[in-house]
Amino acid sequence: MTTPHTTGTVTLVGAGPGDPDLLTLKAVKAIAAATVLLVDDLVNEEVLQHAQRGARIVFVGKRGGCSSTPQAFIEKLMVSEALKGETVVRLKGGDPLIFGRGGEEMEALEAAGIDAQVVNGVTAGLAAMGNLKVSMTHRDHAHGVVFVTGHAKPGDAGTDWAALARTALQARLTLVIYMGIRGAAAIQEGLLQGLPASTPAAIVENASLPTQRHAVCTLGSLHATLQNEQLASPSVLVVGDVLQGLQAAQSDATAQPGFRDIA
């Protein structure tokens, strides 16, 4: 008789954009069941209150540009803990498969013969627009939405912003740009090759958190607004006519004394 080979599990769990109340029930159950949690740095640590006492919690943050846990190490750790029989939860900000290398982690798990599970989370772009009360697919203004990264992997030429802008104009698409703060000047310059400078734009920092701030501007003033208001990461940049209402509300409000165009 052969001893059954016991293998643990790995679940990629979306911790949402920051507000711990935006966790799904499924995420809460997965966190509660975990014996090992590998936690990204954009994850609000408050969600760890759902973890069982005695669970091993490993912070593996990797903020762009800072020294952080190498991706290969994180992947190896997930695999080795699962093979030891642990119930591993990989907690990632927002949705686990929107940017943030979730796809690469799935591939590493598959390669190791582990059938990983996924628990979706609310991605930052959705939270940003929800908090601004703007529908990014309002049918009067847009036919769809593009989630696009402003930060390509090393050696990748990155997004062709001019081509994307032309497509966005023709196909009426809202652009939601992740990881775009550092490259904002170049993104603006590229997008201006296909979209008018008057196209409404917004920058939303810390969406869903009490520290959330945002500014509404135009594509032509995106980078200047970002600098003037000192908006920083984590932020999403949004470009598109769906923001028209917000822009109009802001111009009304700026006529009022004491109004600040940043909230």
Ligand code: SAH
């Ligand atoms: N998987 C995540 C995205 C990871 S990439 C998700 O689905 O949301 C990291 C980028 O997400 C940041 O650079 C920023 O552009 C965006 N981001 C994450 N949390 C954010 C927040 N609370 N507010 C605004 N942008 C956020």
